[in-house]
Amino acid sequence: MRADRTPLHRMGVLADLALAVVLAAVLLTASVQVVGASDVTGPWRTLLIAGLVVLHVTVLGRSRWPAATFAVGSATMLLLALAPDLGGASAAEAGSPFSALLLPSGLVFFVLLYSVSSSAAPPQPQLALAVGLVGGGITVARLWDAGEYVSTPGEGAAWRLFVTAAVAAGLLAAWALGRYRATRLAWVAALEERAVRAERERRATVEQARRDLEHAAERAGAAERRRIAREMHDVVAHSLAVVVGQAEGGRMIVATQPARAADVLSTIAEQGRLALTEMRSLLGVLREDDDANRAPQPGLDELERVVDDVKRAGTSVELTATGEPLGLSPTAHVAAFRVVQESLTNVVKHAPPGSRAKVSLDWSQRGLRIRVEDDGASAQTSNADEPGRGLLGMRERLALVGGRLERAAPDPSGHVGFVVQAWIPTPQDHPPHDEGTRS
Known part of the structure; x- marks a missing residue:
């Protein structure tokens, strides 16, 4: 929608129209009657009536073109100042011929001064005040001679003081009221801005908080996926390593020692059931049901079971x-258990x-050092530079x-094969920085 078609603009146009109609009905009608009853004839009569009509028409555009309408109004008032005094029947009623500046329509000039003072951008209000003061000086000079209104010198001085004041x-009241309205509108606009x-900043803050929550959720999800991946790797890798070891050994002894085949198959089945149980417990964290049963995490007290599994695999x-x-x-217990489990799984x-x-x-007193070593150096050396998920x-x-x-x-000493060494501090202590990684 265009700016000049907004409801607010239409209301302003209607307000100007209503004001122009009221001023014309009250002031223009009386002014035209006074001019018509005066002894001014010919071009001046036409100019005065036309000027009065133009002066009232400017009220229609005072809000949209305040500076232009004020300039037209000022020119019209100058025309009234230059016009001859009005005599005839109008002067007889007033008691003396008088200047056209005293016509009721002259009050419209104050309306135009108010409009330019309240609506125009600087420095137009200041220029309008200067023009108004110059026009005021012309008006006082034009009305300085009291004529037949007064009969004594003292009354003449009072008349001049009254006109000047x-x-x-x-002029000052119209201009000051306009500046007050302009200041108030600027203050309201500043508050609205x-x-x-503030609303824009609040929305930006809310949006940033939403993005931060999304990022935090993504990071938490990624951390949970990594944790699940570690758990799945540790569980599956260890159990499958034992199963594969048992299967390899069972294939070699089944022909020579058939009685031991049942023990090998029993171990394979046990490892399969154990892996299945741990996998079910692990995948329970992915369920939406908060009441899903979760098995307790393993700790160092279960290392004997891992050692027995590896022994049954032939190591x-x-x-x-x-x-x-x-x-x-x-959490530290689980970490220690998984380090040992993964190290033995790699051995198998x-x-x-x-x-x-x-x-x-x-x-x-400061923590736990774990060391897992084996004597199978030749087979593990090729994998030393290719660390995997474990x-x-x-x-x-x-x-x-x-x-x-x-x-x-x-x-590197060659005394043993592959070495895995880890350090876990106690909760009240930090990892010791003076115990560097062995080379």
């Missing part, structure tokens, strides 16, 4: 613990048959509890 008061800006494992066990958080997967592994848990999962788990993976590589 009336003209000055009318401030409210709009000899020695588990030793030194120092007094300290209270680790449940990569070390040659008949390899031996050693798991050492070294407790101290090593990545170790690092992530240890980082969550403030620990670190100190080593996951072949032993």
Whole structure:
């Protein structure tokens, strides 16, 4: 919708029209009657009536073109000042011939001055005041001679004082009221702009908060997916490694020792059931039902089961613990368990048959150091530079509890094969920075 067709604009046009009609009905009619009853004839009569009509017509455009209508009104008032005094019947009623500036329609000039003062942009209001003061001076000079209105010098002085005060008061009052309205409108516009800006900032804040929540939800979802991926890898990799080891061994002994086939198959079935149970427990976190049953996470007290599984797969494992066990958080217990489980799983997967592994848990006041080593160096060396999901999962788990993976590589001394070494601090202590990664 165009700006000049808005309801607010239409209301302004109607207000100007109503004002013009009222002023014309009250002032123009009386002014035209006075001119018609005067002794002014010929061109001046025509000019005066035309000027009065133009002066009233300018009221229709005072809101849209305040400066232009004020200029036309000022020119019309100058015409009235230059016109000869009105005599005849009008002068007889007044008691003396008088200037056309005293016609009732002259009050329209104050309306036009108010409009330009309240609606025009600077410096037009200031220029309008200057023009008005000049016109006021012309008016006072034109009315300075009291004529037959007064009969004594004292009354003449009072008349001049009255004319000067009336003209000055009318000009300043009209201009001051216009500036007051302009200031008030500017103040209201500033408040509206401030409210709009505050609303815009509020919406921006709400939108930013929404985006932050979405990002936080995405990060939480990504972290949960990584956690699930770690759990699935640890559960599946360990169980399948044991199953594969048992299957490989069972294939070799079934021909020579058929009686042991039942033990091998029993171990495979047990590992399959265990993996299935843990997978069901793990996938329960993906259910929308908050009451889904979740099995407790494994801890260091279940390492014996992992060691027995690896032993049944054909790898000899020695588990030793030194120092007094300290209270680790449940998450730290899970991290320690998974480090050992993943390390032994890698031994089963990569070390040659008949390899031996050693798991050492070294407790101290500051935390727990885990070391898992085996003697199958030749088979694991090729994989040392290609860390997979297991090593990545170790690092992530240890980082969550403030620990670190100190080593996951072949032993450069050659005394053992592959070495995995990790550090987990106690809750009240930070990871020791003076115990660097072994080279």
